[in-house]
Amino acid sequence: MLEKLGLIALAGAAGTLARYWLSGLVYDLAGREFPWGTAAVNILGCFLFGLVWELGGDRMIIRTETRAIILTGFMGAFTTFSTFIFESGAFLEDGRILPALANVGFQTVLGFAALFGGLMLGRML
Template sequence: MTAPRPERVEEPGASVRMSVRTASLWQGQGPVVAMVALGGAIGATTRYGAARLWPAETAGFPWTTFWVNVLGCAVMGVFMVLITDVWAAHRLVRPFFGTGVLGGFTTFSTYVVDIQKLVDEGRPWTGFGYLVATLFAALAAVWLAGAAARRTVAGRRR
């Protein structure tokens, strides 16, 4: 979805001038931006809560970030099946929940920082293991959860 583009309008007695369509940014993209921001606040707050409930040990493996990312990817797999195969979702559902909530909940930026910390602490193999384990676990989670959701939906249609 893109912002409205200006169109050229010829006015008598004037040079070519640019005017904007009547739909403003806030009528077009504004609700989408608002839903992403609201969802992101919810997702990030939830992730912060998880980090407070299960803090990672200073020199330990970052299990909380690992499981938050894997869980977020699994939920994304189910969500995508639901909004593509089951529901005729409102246009703001995907930006709110997919981009906002799950984008704010999962934390691949922290994942990268955790890898850098492990390397800086002299634990490059742990950092490499974390990098590979998160990548494979997240991809497996989204694929397996999506496949399970698709099977469940197909089983209910019979």
């Protein structure tokens, strides 16, 4: 278990550095008038999440434990947006449109509320 935690931590460090490098590169190329760096990370993260999930599924090209390390460690640090999209997509794939829309709406609305709540609290302190 300790070895697995260490591998998740290392993968997380790699994901953090990859996010920093990629978003910085995209911002340098495209400018900062729109969050292109974040968008690039999130979109690539969604693609990579789907690829790793499939390669570790029925096809077993990636071992289940390795897939967990990549998705939890690397992808968790690279972007959690990919997990959010994957979970919402799983609802859609199962034909469960209402839970998919509820998940997107719930997390988006409450995410904005939490952001502005944190900003307000920070300004009061």
